[in-house]
Amino acid sequence: GMAGMHGSYAANMAITECDLLVAIGTRFDDRLTGDVENFAPNATIVHFDIDKVEINKIVHADISVNGDLRWSLPRLGEKLAAHETHLADRYSAWRQHVNSLNQAHPFRTRDLPSAVSPQRLLEEIEKQTPGDTIYVTDVGQHQMWAAQFLPLNKARHFLTSGGLGTMGYGLPAAMGAKVGKPEATVVLVTGDGSILMNCQEFTTLYKYGIDVKVVVLHNNVLGMVNQWQRLFYNGHCAESVIRNNPDLAAIATSMGVPGKTLHEPKDLARAVAGLFATKGPALLDVFIPEDENVYPMVPGGKRLDQMVLGGDAPC
Template sequence: MKPIENTLTGAQILMTILQEEGVDTLFGFPGGAVIDIYDELARTPIQHILVRHEQGAVHAADGYARASGKVGVCLVTSGPGATNTVTGIASAYMDSIPLVIITGQVPTQLIGNDAFQEVDIVGITRPCTKHNYLVKRIEDLAQILKEAFYIARSGRPGPVLVDIPKDITKKRIAYTPVEPVRLKSYNPTYQPNLWQLEKVITLIREAQRPMIFAGGGVILSKGSSELTAFARKTSMPVTTSLMGMGAFPGTDPLCLGMIGMHGTYRANMATGACDLLIAVGVRFDDRVTGRTDAFAAQAKIVHIDIDPTSIRKNVQVSLPLVGDCRITLSELNRLIEAIDFGDLAEQRRSWLDQINQWKQTGALNYDQTTVIKPQYVVETLYHLTQGQAIITTEVGQNQMWAAQYYHFDHPDHFITSGGLGVMGFGLPAAIGAQVAQPGKLVVDIAGDGSIQMNIQEMATAIQYGLPVKVVILNNRYLGMVRQWQELFYDKRYACTNMEYAPDFVKLAEAYGALGLRATTPDQVESVLKQGLSSPQAAIMDFWVDREECVYPMVPAGATLTEMLLI
């Protein structure tokens, strides 16, 4: 008889590689095609978080990845298990979040037969993954898994899907550890070109009205402290994209807040007036630029990004710089160190004064009258948590108010579906973030519409004792669409009225969570205090002004400086 000590099943190989890659948590949902993997999983120390819907597994892994800085991993079955992950994968792809998604597949010999729970998930996810694999031979399994983790976390990160047929999870082979991954056609450029870097320095010297536009790439590359040092040293104000919130301290005097459709008045005005825009780790989404031909029309644009396709895709730039954001910023800092810029703050005085003036005229403000203003809820949350909570959001008005009124001083504290804009993202993402950071306060700022898209994950939070807090800004409307209808469709509120919602307090209680409600402004603070200090998961339902709008607003297709103010 052959010795069997060195043989492993496919499921065992998977567990071996997961542990080699430092995976300690999986988010998943079992099924027929992955039953052997689950059987093996139970024998490892890897923690499994059983979600209530596979979409929740991917968003939770996404939240986990952002809050931990590690690769988030999901495990789901074939067919519907796999298709349910697609929205989560597409969101992670748009936001460049490193994930590995393991999907079960029908046995190899049944592929293509329209077998029970068969779907071509590799075909379906091809355009929304960084890369994906169908494992056809057990001999390739270990190598493919290693590549999947390597590709997910390197370069511009992103989700990688590995589809494993059931027979391969059961088959047994002699296992030898695989070599470190080297791919001949995949070598991300981390080091920026020195020649180009020096040109940036010249541009900074010459600029009268320079500013920095920072995005998710700064956070992903862990370059926040380099960015902060760079901005302070050169006295350049900083605006961030939605994905870049927290890349630069929100309370720093140089911080302009968010840019774009619902960006601050000063950030958008400054973008229109600047003569140098240093864009770091951004991709110039249409929600950021408004009309592209009028975007930063007076400025020379420097664009730093690790992904060459991001450069010159939407906006023409004067100086492209392909490289890792953190490395590029630290190289710039090194070059700046040796240079005497004179008294930069003084030289930029009139520019910074102008910005300050914009800050006064177009400040984010609202009148807290007799009904609760949603902005007041977020602002009170900010003060009570002293800006230290991890905030996840759903999508719509709640997301914009969270970005406007919660000031992030640290990276990895704002977790939102930025690119794809997925309603139902916030609660599962909060669960993932809470798993990654058990000691942190994690709050999902939600709307009454979007919370219902993945509300089932409350059961997951309860099962694992995760004290996530859900703040519902309840206006009984699909608020953002209603806002567009109010402003651009003569108040024809087609299908945005959501008066038939559940009683969220009772719903919370039904799940075993704490349910609280505030209907008047004076209750807001006490409800928040009670909910946040509870050791339990909690849903706090705030009945807010039904027809409040998010301002400033740049109408779709308008120039950034053409903002609607209150």
Template sequence: MKEAFYIASTGRPGPVLVDIAKDVFDTSFEFEYPKDVHLRGYSGHQEGCQGDVVRAVKALAKAKRPVLLTGGGVILSEMAEPLRTVVQQLGIPVVTTLMGKGSIPDDWDCHLGMVGMHGSYAANMAVTQCDLLLAVGVRFDDRVTGDAANFAPQATIVHFDIDKVEINKIVHADISVNADLRWSLPRLCEGLKPYGQSLYERYEGWRHVVLSMKKAHPFATRHLEGTISPQAIFNAVQAATDEDTIIVTDVGQHQMWSAQFFNLNKPRHFVTSGGLGTMGYGLPAAMGAKIGCPGSTVVLFTGDGSIMMNCQEFATLHKYGIDVKVVVLHNNVLGMVNQWQRMFYSGHCSQSVIADNPDLTALSSAMGVPGSGVRSPEKLDDAVSRLFHTEGPALLDVFIPPDENVYPMVPGGKRLDQMVLGGEAQ
């Protein structure tokens, strides 16, 4: 067990399977929990080559149009602060993966937003046009790259990652630093110090270009008369909460809108199912977040499809008094599947319409969690206010149009600059 927890929490953290035979459980023996761990071939600490860091610094010094891509590894390694130092020193434009959200404050001017399939226009165009991409703690996948053969086509790619398997797996790295970020990022910061303000000034023209794109093409959803827009939901919750709020999501359209619209300034305040993409992840994860951080407000954004996957956990919220606020974006469809079917399959919506779901407010209330619904945009702010003034766990069921899409969208196999844009402000 000691070894399992050590492996799970070091290197590239993740789940570990412990298989215990039944006869072990049935046996009486003296047990003393070990103080140390000794694993053959694994230390949990990984140092890299200083020469690789030097090459990365020199590449940054030569670049005129650099972009910093931050991933979940920055957060897992607790290295957000050193990376923020690099950003402030260089004034380098920043884009993030879904799992990297929070590594750089969303409200910083140089933060262009999420990159990839539902990334911002500015982020996707910056990656397409940059001459150097500094990827830190990032796992490249098709949701980030789009057409991998044409990803960052003009760029020298520098990849910092602890997992050697991820380097050159999907995207070729011209320079790679295979090491724990706790080893490599401080050395990167130190190597950049001699350049002072010179690189900040060198990148000024490039910053102007990408920040102009950011201003011209913000994230947006439709604002149809008499209906509640997804964007309005996140704006209302943002206004009702503080910067220590922890956001948890399930999987689907609401997950992408959460990443797009809810600004976070701290790491470990955005909890979501990344590569595995598991509907039903949200409610158990939100319970864990609240138990782990009892002083923080925990908000679960979910869909009317996802919430049904683990809705029985409302009884657990009530039983143990776990104060999670649940906001359902209710559109009577499996939103992301339905969006693909409408956009790319001539509207043949197979098994993605779920208008026959039970009344979610009655469902949660039956398990001891008070629920309320809202359909009118004029009543949204009051409904959100009541949600957060309710003592203990509570649910707010917010009805949105069934044909709302997440934009921008990069269709499967297309380049990042081949985005489908939509919404009035796109």
């Protein structure tokens, strides 16, 4: 699964404990590595990349393969196939160890009786959408929750600006995905900060009948910035609280895109069903707790095994 700053406990511990790390087309950015000097400290690192500049730029590769994956990965597959009968037995204990870590520390958000859980919301969306749904995100907490709780097992079915941090990316990207693949279900997962960056494009959805379903995780803060400020800056929440947001459902409706608002957990399944039953583009504005945090979290400059797991306690 996903590793790094908000990656899974199992993935981060696997990187920390492994003796061999095969990196395929990764640039080892700081969101992945944490404390780069102590990244995968026990591992022989093998780095495949088409761009020679990326090799040894941040993390030293003990073995590097500079070239197109279209020829290099099949060659690797041929080598592994020669040892396949032995590999399953040799690494079964390691697989069991990593799986047990995943079971012990799964991704989760709080279940509060009076508020919608981001986890339950995203799980309900997945439940009510087909397996080839294209998910698009903006930037922030909702982006990390989407990566944690939505299925990421098909190419070009999870569109996000990643570490570029481009708020406002989501709605235009979702439009492009729907126009490019009109037969697919396209869902934009966004935040109340990000959606306001390009909300004028609701008029484009309406004008051209572009069927994008928009789900806003609405917490009245710039979530990721606010989380950092609360956890690491003594609660000095500078310019990250936006409680005077306009009515997002009304904004969408005024531009021709039907909008609904959800506050109560008991109405979750019905509200999501209503969103997808709406013909054409539609918006569901879901209010979530202002103080909900994304866990695990690797604080800046810390090792991957120095995660904060919840309750603001380090692992």
